[in-house]
Amino acid sequence: MTTIRTVAERAGVSMKTVSRALNNPDSVSSNTRERILAVAEALNFVPDQRARGMRLGRSGVVGLLTDVIASTPCAVDIVRGVEDYLSEQGYSMLIGNTESRAGSSEAVLRGFRASRVEGVLYAATYHRLAEEFHPPPSMPSVLVNCFHSTPDLPTVVPDEERGGYAAIEHLLSLGHRSITYLTLAPEIEATRLRMKGALRAMREAGISATTESFAVTGQTGTGAFSQAEAYEAAHNLLLRRVRPTAIFCGNDEMALQVFNAAADLGIAIPEALSVVGFDDHRLFSEGMRPGLTTVALPYQKMGRLAAELLLNELGGSTQRGVVRVDGPLVVRASTRAVDGKAAPARKARSRASAKLVSP
Amino acid sequence: MTTIRTVAERAGVSMKTVSRALNNPDSVSSNTRERILAVAEALNFVPDQRARGMRLGRSGVVGLLTDVIASTPCAVDIVRGVEDYLSEQGYSMLIGNTESRAGSSEAVLRGFRASRVEGVLYAATYHRLAEEFHPPPSMPSVLVNCFHSTPDLPTVVPDEERGGYAAIEHLLSLGHRSITYLTLAPEIEATRLRMKGALRAMREAGISATTESFAVTGQTGTGAFSQAEAYEAAHNLLLRRVRPTAIFCGNDEMALQVFNAAADLGIAIPEALSVVGFDDHRLFSEGMRPGLTTVALPYQKMGRLAAELLLNELGGSTQRGVVRVDGPLVVRASTRAVDGKAAPARKARSRASAKLVSP
DNA sequence: GTGAAAGCGCTAACAG
DNA sequence: CTGTTAGCGCTTTCAC
Numbered sequence: 001m002t003t004i005r006t007v008a009e010r011a012g013v014s015m016k017t018v019s020r021a022l023n024n025p026d027s028v029s030s031n032t033r034e035r036i037l038a039v040a041e042a043l044n045f046v047p048d049q050r051a052r053g054m055r056l057g058r059s060g061v062v063g064l065l066t067d068v069i070a071s072t073p074c075a076v077d078i079v080r081g082v083e084d085y086l087s088e089q090g091y092s093m094l095i096g097n098t099e100s101r102a103g104s105s106e107a108v109l110r111g112f113r114a115s116r117v118e119g120v121l122y123a124a125t126y127h128r129l130a131e132e133f134h135p136p137p138s139m140p141s142v143l144v145n146c147f148h149s150t151p152d153l154p155t156v157v158p159d160e161e162r163g164g165y166a167a168i169e170h171l172l173s174l175g176h177r178s179i180t181y182l183t184l185a186p187e188i189e190a191t192r193l194r195m196k197g198a199l200r201a202m203r204e205a206g207i208s209a210t211t212e213s214f215a216v217t218g219q220t221g222t223g224a225f226s227q228a229e230a231y232e233a234a235h236n237l238l239l240r241r242v243r244p245t246a247i248f249c250g251n252d253e254m255a256l257q258v259f260n261a262a263a264d265l266g267i268a269i270p271e272a273l274s275v276v277g278f279d280d281h282r283l284f285s286e287g288m289r290p291g292l293t294t295v296a297l298p299y300q301k302m303g304r305l306a307a308e309l310l311l312n313e314l315g316g317s318t319q320r321g322v323v324r325v326d327g328p329l330v331v332r333a334s335t336r337a338v339d340g341k342a343a344p345a346r347k348a349r350s351r352a353s354a355k356l357v358s359p
Numbered sequence: 360m361t362t363i364r365t366v367a368e369r370a371g372v373s374m375k376t377v378s379r380a381l382n383n384p385d386s387v388s389s390n391t392r393e394r395i396l397a398v399a400e401a402l403n404f405v406p407d408q409r410a411r412g413m414r415l416g417r418s419g420v421v422g423l424l425t426d427v428i429a430s431t432p433c434a435v436d437i438v439r440g441v442e443d444y445l446s447e448q449g450y451s452m453l454i455g456n457t458e459s460r461a462g463s464s465e466a467v468l469r470g471f472r473a474s475r476v477e478g479v480l481y482a483a484t485y486h487r488l489a490e491e492f493h494p495p496p497s498m499p500s501v502l503v504n505c506f507h508s509t510p511d512l513p514t515v516v517p518d519e520e521r522g523g524y525a526a527i528e529h530l531l532s533l534g535h536r537s538i539t540y541l542t543l544a545p546e547i548e549a550t551r552l553r554m555k556g557a558l559r560a561m562r563e564a565g566i567s568a569t570t571e572s573f574a575v576t577g578q579t580g581t582g583a584f585s586q587a588e589a590y591e592a593a594h595n596l597l598l599r600r601v602r603p604t605a606i607f608c609g610n611d612e613m614a615l616q617v618f619n620a621a622a623d624l625g626i627a628i629p630e631a632l633s634v635v636g637f638d639d640h641r642l643f644s645e646g647m648r649p650g651l652t653t654v655a656l657p658y659q660k661m662g663r664l665a666a667e668l669l670l671n672e673l674g675g676s677t678q679r680g681v682v683r684v685d686g687p688l689v690v691r692a693s694t695r696a697v698d699g700k701a702a703p704a705r706k707a708r709s710r711a712s713a714k715l716v717s718p
Numbered sequence: 719g720t721g722a723a724a725g726c727g728c729t730a731a732c733a734g
Numbered sequence: 735c736t737g738t739t740a741g742c743g744c745t746t747t748c749a750c
Binding site for chain 1: 742743744745746
């Protein structure tokens with residue numbers, strides 16, 4: 001591996017001049033600068049980030065700590081967003097996973113400290129309280145897709161309330177009045193917030209609704225086996241004497257179970273029933289027939305923003321508190337006006353699903 | 360940040376003795392060792408990996424370069440597998456994404472070189488030829504889920520041929536004789552290899568089949584919009600005068616389109632049609648009704664193995680060539696014997712889906 | 719505009 | 735068994 005010394009010798013200057021030519025070009029005569037850069041290029045010289053960092057007192061590395069990233073595949077978009085921004089800013093990203101070490105993040109954080117990361121991002125698989133993460137003092141931290149009871153940490157989460165509002169507002173605009181919310185487990189933060197937004201939309205439309213009259217719990221836990229529960233809940237819901245004309249689901253998987261239950265009962269979607277999902281897992285929402293209208297979770301944007309907050313904090317900013325990021329409602333073919341008119345498509349990609357409707 | 364010097368002073372020994380106590384405990388009297396470790400613990404001392412690496416001539420860091428990780432969420436399991444093994448071995452992992460820099464991996468690799476990574480893993484989103492990756496000389500590299508025309512690189516890929524064989528063998532064991540393979544785009548490597556395995560299974564059962572008689576192309580590209588194509592292909596297939604009793608699909612999304620087409624035509628799965636998928640995207644395969652029998656892609660195992668190969672190579676081993684990793688056939692409820700008997704469940708988790716069949 | 723020396727935190731080689 | 739010296743590759747004084 002060629003070093004700055006080799007470059008200096010080959011260019012006939014001192015090491016420091018090479019260093020200057022690379023880091024502060026203006027402080028070197030353009031003559032020698034060109035020569036140095038040419039030599040560096042020819043030797044394929046890349047300065048050692050570690051040595052540089054040691055001298056400068058900053059590593060140029062940020063650590064990303066994730067919980068069980070596997071269970072919600074789309075959460076990788078968080079990682080992408082983080083990586084995008086960090087690389088734009090000349091930072092490198094170390095990544096570590098809590099799961100591998102039996103739920104303890106201590107070992108990973110120790111590794112991060114050993115690499116002298118300048119800050120840490122803690123990303124959760126789903127929006128939740130993350131008390132298990134103990135932000136190391138002297139290591140600026142930002143929470144992504146989770147939050148802390150002591151909210152003095154910068155935090156980036158999806159705007160669940162707006163999501164719930166947007167979904168219900170959409171259904172109301174299509175003329176639906178008999179709407180049910182098939183929720184995720186009630187103890188989940190997302191459930192509470194989306195409910196709030198959904199009820200607000202109902203109220204604003206002059207429809208009286210309470211949590212009790214409005215919600216059916218489709219999922220009592222966060223495990224993988226809850227899809228059977230969701231099917232049963234949807235099935236029972238669709239057998240009610242007064243059947244809703246629209247169902248808003250806690251996530252896209254649950255929407256799929258609503259599709260399944262509706263198919264088994266001979267209820268056509270969207271003709272006899274409109275369905276809205278949440279998350280916009282594209283494999284689902286574009287693959288289902290009809291294409292699923294759903295609220296997207298803005299994971300990539302959240303990742304970017306979180307990285308930005310962290311780097312700002314490293315730069316001296318002290319912005320604290322929670323930032324809520326808006327996710328768009330993606331209208332596809334699973335929602336339709338009660339009088340039979342199709343919902344207006346709002347996104348280009350809903351065309352693909354539209355084609356699926358009448359193949 | 361406390362350094363080894365502070366620890367040395369507090370413990371009343373030299374820096375080198377502290378170093379020894381940490382890295383080569385036996386070379387220090389147990390007496391002073393205990394004292395040193397206690398002080399280090401109390402000061403929350405973590406040695407600077409960068410300084411250590413500079414001195415030792417090894418960074419303890421490996422780079423993982425991915426292409427467009429977003430499009431196939433389950434490929435994150437590769438990352439998990441890699442991270443698991445690396446952290447077990449005391450390595451850190453830098454991660455970089457090609458996509459962000461307009462398809463060029465040069466910038467990311469430069470960053471890796473700057474951090475003096477000891478080796479690089481290149482992971483692709485789907486099994487394919489990856490000529491765009493130019494393994495930097497002097498940086499040991501391993502390919503994951505992709506391969507190179509000059510096959511002197513260690514390479515880890517799924518055993519597609521065995522997967523195709525396992526799927527068809529399963530259907531044959533259920534008595535199916537009229538089987539069609541709804542393939543991914545024919546130019547994809549996976550298609551060719553699975554076809555090979557599938558045809559071998561047919562031949563061994565004494566059934567004559569050729570690519571032409573056996574295959575229907577359900578997807579001509581790798582883009583997201585191909586689901587409409589898959590639906591149409593499935594639809595046409597199911598309208599044939601002699602309809603197959605079983606369909607083997609190129610992936611789980613296509614299996615979903617087969618479900619959709621079958622539902623629209625009033626064909627019951629698995630009673631009148633058995634369906635096998637590929638990938639085992641669990642959100643799909645467990646969420647579909649009936650649960651989808653599918654061949655799992657062993658991404659996590661592949662990641663682990665690739666990391667292992669890389670570390671071995673760093674240790675001097677020179678194992679070259681392609682390693683194929685086996686993925687299990689996960690039997691759920693979408694396949695059934697032609698005479699009506701249910702398929703024997705082979706995995707515990709198929710119980711969940713089994714419940715979904717008769718809720 | 720450029721160079722010499724010192725030091726970031728650590729450890730291998732050589733004393734003692 | 736333990737301490738001293740030198741140096742990994744780089745950059746910041748402080749001279750010239």
